[in-house]
Amino acid sequence: MSENYRLEKGGLINRNKKIKFKFNGKKYFGYEGDTLASALLANGVHLVGRSFKYHRPRGFFGAGVDEPYAIVQMNRNNEVDPNVRATEQELFEGLEAKSVNCWPNVNFDIGAINNFLNKFFPAGFYYKTFMWPKSFWYKIYEPIIRKAAGFGAASIKHDKERYEHKYEYCDLLIAGTGPSGLASAYAAAQNGARVILAEDKSRIGGSLLVNEVTIGNQSGQEWAEKIISELKSMPNVIIKNRSQVFGYYDHNMLVMSERVSDHLPKTDKYTPKQRLWYIRAKEVIISSGSIERPLVFGNNDTPGVMLSSAAKEYLKVYGVLVGKKPIIFTNNDSGYETAIEFKKNGIDPLILDSRKNPDSEIIKEAKDLEISIKFSYVVVAANGYKKVNSANIAKISDDKKIISNIESIKCDCICVSGFWTPTIHLASQSGNKTKFNEEIDAFVPSKSKQKETTLGSANGVFTLEETLKTSFEKGSELSKQITNKENKVSIPTVVEKKSSKHDKFWCVPLPEGKNYKRFLDFQNDVSVSDIQLALREGYRSIEHVKRYTTLGMATDQGKTSNLNGLQLVSEVENKVVPQVGHTTFRPPYTPVAIGAIVGREVGKHSKPTRKSPMHYWHEKNNAVFVDAGVWLRPRYYKQGNENLFEASKREAKNVRQNVGVCDVTTLGKIDIKGPDAAEFLNRVYTNAWLKLPVGKARYGVMLREDGIVMDDGTTTRISENHYHMTTTTAQAANVLSHLEYYLQLVWPELNVNVVSSTEQWAGAAIAGPKSRDVLQRLFPDLDVSKEGLPFMGYMEGNLFGVNAKIFRISFSGELAYEVNVESDNGNFMWEKIMEIGKEFNIQPYGTEALSTLRIEMGHVAGSELDGRTIPYDNSLEGLVSKKKDFIGKRSLSKKAFIEPDRQKVVGVVPLDKKTSIPEGSYIVKDAKAKLPNPKLGHVSASCWSVEYDNPFSLAIIKDGKNMIGQKLFAMSPLKNKTIPVEIVSSHYVDPKGERVRS
């Protein structure tokens, strides 16, 4: 197919490189440097989508970020990307895109019936319609609305693309590379400031690429190229194109999304698809320019009606005609520039100017070129369904209230210019209370809130001369404050055409008897009558009107609609615009891919995986790993075809019968030193610590101030003023912060230092009746007998040349020891234990067997110490000192904590001795009671007791102390199970604790 709307020459595209692409399954070609929009327009394609509510045909309205219509679904390298603006998507070989928001297809869209039923879709239609009958909502209305609504379909596949985050610091961040951005960047760079210059488009230069101006003795475009090449050679300047600064956050942090690879057929190796930049800038220059405002008239959403500035950009940048019989409808001089551009390329435009008698250089130029101009003329309505084919035009009275002489004129596009709206989003996000500028009928930034300065047309300055002057000056001034250097740059002379004043007129009245839809918000289909209705219904605050009508709420965030909406509200309400105020400009300025926000926080969320020094041994020996916080721990060691249940049972049984070894490196370890260490521990733990002798360990429980158990573990007195504390794996970091809090803020007078030593030590727990035999062989010179190393004893030893710490402590309830060596020696230790333990039938055991062993012994752990229980609940009240004070003690006398029927941990055995009880089950008295069945408590942990070969669970239940022996029920609504159970002591195995002391 040939390109009928491409000019023979001109534009910034590379005509030597043709690019093939597909849109809605049809093949086209364009050129390198095209956007999908410009390439489609070159092929005469104007119908690209359907509108959100009425499913009216949609074409192109803009040429950049402001585009409300041309949203497509991209298919790139077998990944789909919804919600892509065709005006921003650069063309690449093999690009495939399709229309969204139409079903079954763009030419025949079933949703368009909404257009004929539009009485049912007034403002607030979501809230009003479909309310009756109620049951219809879920079954009929909602599914249909869902199917018909939305921009594209997100992929349900895992996104294979890579997204990155980057943190950057600079002196000046400059958002936008038009004249103000380039001039301020240049001046700042000359002063040695570190500058980041960001441009959302692929081409740098902004309005200089499309405006006919002269700077010095160069065209605007040539001047821009010269400045850029100089900036690029400077090491203190970073220039980023395809990069949108989309949010201005606290303390001068801005976030920018860089589309690194979206313009390529596929992402290169070692390159992300997109990169999110978190930039902390000392000063920010907002040179984001301005966006042309639409004029509002009947059927102004018809494909072929577009912004006059966009038509000019398609001509000048892409060499594309948006039409061959254009009408330019304007209230200011900008429309003339577009008309002149058409004329220069052999097309005869018709200018309709709402003004009565304007006069300026540029109007004179248009007249000299013999362009037809009608003053005091407006477009009343566009005609045509899928493409505009004519316009009803009319004369308008001086007061803009009466239209007359309506006639129909053939045309294939209507280019509208309603003057310019400064892009003040970033300034507003910074906290700048914007002000309304009557001169330009728009809001501009006022006093800076953070370190932001807005320049050029974003600040309401529309002459190039003033823009360049202020931008050079500001760039120099701001950078000088930071670098204390000043290299004066001379400000070039500018030649530009002077403009005459724009007309405040923006909305064409309806002709008598006509009921045209006049759209304000093109993406969300909000029309003049919708706003009028909302106001009649009593909505006053602009924020409410916005939410009720959805004005400015679509993905384009009202870039083209907000101001006209405000004008309308102010007119109906008879207020001035600043009294109405504007809605909040929230980031992001343009949609940002979720993938970019997530960055590398996928999978393990960039957290390092911590592995013990014995990890590779575990791997080689068929360990199946489980995540324990950031650690990987062996869950069980698989032998043959064993499953988890079989393997963990074997491992646990072997501990009870012979000896097992478990990697306990992951336990939190805190080194505590100082003359006041004993006093400190005495305040931190609930039990007494002042009299613990050197060489002894003690089990301790620590509380939060609200009396809830925070953590438990053993702490050993290594020497007079030196303790070795252990914490649970999960709470290690919290406990350290907790200790630091009390030492630094509450009791700074205590002379104690704490430091984490978790990673310095590798630990192995050797447990089982034969563990002493293994230990004796490991340390032949030590007396590790019952008397030599009693329960809770500690000694240091030499393990085949390696220093080791030996603790006689037990989590399994068996005779057990924990040996710690420096991490580097961990694997050596482990292999020695396995080698020596062989003759005693030693087997490694994982966390699953460890759990089984502790559950049947009734040792509480994380599932009982769940942040909701006090010592009593865990049968730890014996460890609570009555004499001394400690953190959280005062809370333990709270009424709820001393109720006689307070919850307590118990054991639970199924009556049939077969059915395992799901963790989380409720314990109830009567399985058949009416719902909600009052629950006594819940099952916190379950195992298969290897001692008795039947299921056993721990539960925390109300009045647990008096429930032993009761027959109750465990109910799991999730697993749909009701299991008759008996309540027993939580100490199911070895209730007197003889084994650990043996």
Place this chain on the structure above:
Amino acid sequence: MLYIKCPHCGLRSQNEFSYGGDATVKRPELNKEVSDQNWDNFVYLRKSPRGKHLELWQHISGCRQWIKVERDTLTHEIFKTLKANEEL
């Protein structure tokens, strides 16, 4: 993201810190009688002012020191940062 000046390390981004609540709360002294009301006030009751707030942060990924930060809860403006042992 806030930019917090750690009195020990200098300006660092918020993601190096963890929040610790009202810095003006004083823990009742050990081994002293405390009424139920006063204890509950200490454990649970916190003001949630709109405006200036002296609060604790811990420089958890830095020097691990607890510091005091005077911050406006509405605008996030930080007026002053102090070491743990310093008063406003």
